[in-house]
């Protein structure tokens with residue numbers, strides 16, 4: 001039996017646009033090196049492909065600097081996909097560029113029409129529920145609209161809170177398997193993962209929390225040796241990919257793909 005929360009036959013990615021160097025960021029830590037980001041992105045796509053999944057690689061969108069972060073544009077579930085409504089004004093137009101691809105993959109594609117906002121980075125789908133963190137990008141009206149859609153298809157949605165000053169819920173957590181979550185201590189302390197097994201990122205390695213379980217691999221940003229060692233000692237097959245350039249614009253491993 002497959003577990004649709006981490007066993008995937010497909011992923012969608014989008015090549016970084018040159019304009020990515022102007023991507024949104026909470027804090028300026030330098031301009032991303034485009035050539036390095038392109039190399040890292042190619043490694044990411046190759047790693048997804050190595051698991052046997054088909055990766056649909058979309059072309060760069062120069063008018064949308066953050067469009068490489070496709071995760072925020074949609075929520076892909078087993079049988080339905082939902083187009084999001086990003087809370088960042090500069091990202092709203094990305095969604096229309098994702099719609100056709102999803103309609104080619106799913107019979108049922110819904111859209112968040114508004115007035116609320118939701119970004120996919122705030123949504124963690126586990127084997128038993130859809131966890132959604134309200135944040136500066138995802139508001140109560142957006143959550144309510146998503147709830148109306150997914151409950152009709154038998155999903156349970158639980159609203160939680162993304163920590164203050166954290167971009168997205170999944171900036172601080174990721175799914176490792178059907179019952180295990182990797183999370184920062186600060187997010188776990190909120191109590192939102194009660195009933196799950198939770199593994200913590202090492203102190204000072206909070207940025208390692210934005211990982212993905214994709215088939216046999218846990219794919220994480222390189223440079224977090226204590227957390228990667230902890231995951232390996234828990235039996236996970238870990239792949240580390242350089243993320244220094246995406247990190248300058250608050251992006252990580254989950255943001256770079258839609259998985260289904």
Ligand code: CIR
Nearest residue numbers: 024069121168249250251255
């Ligand atoms: C943004 O601020 O929207 C982008 N610079 C980063 C988006 C990261 N996406 C994600 O965590 N799912």
